Amino acid sequence: MKALKINYRHLSYLIIVIMLIPISAEAQKMRHKSGGNLNRGEQNISRTNVQQKKTINGGHQKSTNRDFSNMNTTKKSNLDTKRDINKTNIKENKKSFDRDKVNIDNSKRNINIDNSKNININNRNTIVRPNYRPYPRPPYVYGGFHFYCYHPYFYHPFVPFYWGPVWHPWGFFVATLAVTAIVISVENQQYHYDQGVYYIESNGGYTVVQAPVGATIKVLPEGSETVVVNETTNNYYYGGTYYEKTDDGYTVAPPTAGTIVENLPDGAKEVKVGDQTYVKYGETYYQPIQQDGKNMYEVVNVEEAKD
Amino acid sequence: MNKIFLIVIVALSLRIYAQESKIDTTAIMILDKMADMIGELSSCSFTLNTSNDAIDVDLGLIKYFNVHQVYMVGPDKMLINSQGDKGHRGFWYNGKQLMYYSYSENNYGVIDAPSDILATIDTVHKNYGIDFPAADFFYPTFTDDLIAQSDEIVYVGKSKVADKDCFHVIAKNEEMSIQIWISDNALLLPMKFVIVYYDINPNEQYEGTFSDWRLNPELPNAMFEFTPPPGANRLRLAPQK
Numbered sequence: 033m034k035a036l037k038i039n040y041r042h043l044s045y046l047i048i049v050i051m052l053i054p055i056s057a058e059a060q061k062m063r064h065k066s067g068g069n070l071n072r073g074e075q076n077i078s079r080t081n082v083q084q085k086k087t088i089n090g091g092h093q094k095s096t097n098r099d100f101s102n103m104n105t106t107k108k109s110n111l112d113t114k115r116d117i118n119k120t121n122i123k124e125n126k127k128s129f130d131r132d133k134v135n136i137d138n139s140k141r142n143i144n145i146d147n148s149k150n151i152n153i154n155n156r157n158t159i160v161r162p163n164y165r166p167y168p169r170p171p172y173v174y175g176g177f178h179f180y181c182y183h184p185y186f187y188h189p190f191v192p193f194y195w196g197p198v199w200h201p202w203g204f205f206v207a208t209l210a211v212t213a214i215v216i217s218v219e220n221q222q223y224h225y226d227q228g229v230y231y232i233e234s235n236g237g238y239t240v241v242q243a244p245v246g247a248t249i250k251v252l253p254e255g256s257e258t259v260v261v262n263e264t265t266n267n268y269y270y271g272g273t274y275y276e277k278t279d280d281g282y283t284v285a286p287p288t289a290g291t292i293v294e295n296l297p298d299g300a301k302e303v304k305v306g307d308q309t310y311v312k313y314g315e316t317y318y319q320p321i322q323q324d325g326k327n328m329y330e331v332v333n334v335e336e337a338k339d
Numbered sequence: 340m341n342k343i344f345l346i347v348i349v350a351l352s353l354r355i356y357a358q359e360s361k362i363d364t365t366a367i368m369i370l371d372k373m374a375d376m377i378g379e380l381s382s383c384s385f386t387l388n389t390s391n392d393a394i395d396v397d398l399g400l401i402k403y404f405n406v407h408q409v410y411m412v413g414p415d416k417m418l419i420n421s422q423g424d425k426g427h428r429g430f431w432y433n434g435k436q437l438m439y440y441s442y443s444e445n446n447y448g449v450i451d452a453p454s455d456i457l458a459t460i461d462t463v464h465k466n467y468g469i470d471f472p473a474a475d476f477f478y479p480t481f482t483d484d485l486i487a488q489s490d491e492i493v494y495v496g497k498s499k500v501a502d503k504d505c506f507h508v509i510a511k512n513e514e515m516s517i518q519i520w521i522s523d524n525a526l527l528l529p530m531k532f533v534i535v536y537y538d539i540n541p542n543e544q545y546e547g548t549f550s551d552w553r554l555n556p557e558l559p560n561a562m563f564e565f566t567p568p569p570g571a572n573r574l575r576l577a578p579q580k
Contacts, residue, residue: 040341040344041344044344086381086413086414087378087379087380087381087413087414088377088380088381088382088383088411088412088413088414088456088477089377089378089413089414089456089457089477089478089479090378090413090414090455090479091378091379091479092371092374092375092377092378092379092479092481092482093378093479093480093483094371094374094480094482094483095483098364098367098486169396170396174468174577174579175468175577175578175579176579187443187444189444189445189446189572190572301574301575302446302572302574302575303574303575303576303577304439304446304448304574304575304576304577305577306467306468306577306579307425309444309446309574
């Protein structure tokens, strides 16, 4: 009788243990099953084949674990199936945009002049001023930046405009200036101005630089055109430089976002920003647009995307 | 004591042993075989017709259609010729650089690239936001990645795409679903895929249809070299970072 009782307890323990087994056995069954069907051997073969035969992707790599009972769906995947669809992609990584700086040095005392196009002068000529008019259209988003424009994007190829024999792009060197040249002083820096082009003395001659903001001239260069900034303001535009009418004459001003010009100078470069191709002159982005059937450029307001 | 044991035993026997699995092994088998086949290719070419949705602020959901001719020679040559809403453009990869040229705009750009196709696709996509059609299928860890990012992978059944019998598989998670149609023949090639994005309202879709598959064609290296035509503007491609 006593022996029987012990057996009963042992037996029940045994039954409990037996009941626990099937779960893991089933999981193994799944693993084994999937292992069998997929023939793990092939994986090694394709790896060695990489050396003998150059495949497009080096061969299919698969993990041996095809056990789907404990799926970790948070594992990082190589699949990037998000296509380019127009939604605002605001990236958290705000590393600065690769701006093709035409050498603007913030130190006013540092005037390094050499014969190459690298001239460090702070004159804020091409940094865009915002327009007070709100933008009804959403911005174009790329690379952590928002590009605002009033007009829709309409591509036309960039051809630099020729403003005549006297106009020269930044960095151009001349040995002497015409007698019509005058001297303008802006923030303790002397500039030589002749017919819409600004020079500084360098290496026995003169090198063309960006027009300094604040420089005032009495007479606009020939060929200047009026450009509309908004309903109440006009600018005057010549050779990539904007002027505002002031009491003393015409003063160089930075471009205002939304201003539309027809021509851009030599020195501007096309930049492909995602799907849109802009033209960049200094720090200013111009969006190719069409206005009344004419190919024009609009000054873009570029803002860093906020989170 | 005996009664307690009996109750325990009965209770245990009522436990459910089968654990729920939403991954269909048939689907995985088909995907694995397709990926095995792609992994063995030393070169290929195909045409991909795509349609993708975009939301326009004024017009709502718009569909754009594109056609891409893709040529690849492992491990480091690729040519893609695309036509559609972004104009006519091409990408040439020769193992060192990726050249971009727009026939419509007559401008081109050059990007220094890594030494194999997939690293190039990855880098260029991350840095410049350029999408390479159907690139996902060529990742060596395609099936593993799909398993990792899916809550469910199901073999739906048989279907017909362009007169070919196909296996229809769907992989799904909360943000999107990917449907793939794989040809039911010895080659098990991808024929079509549709991605539906649930995290955007209205749900946008991206669809790609493969055709004119050629496996291991002999393609001359010269076709992966690009020379800009005279008068083409060189432009700089702005990186995303």
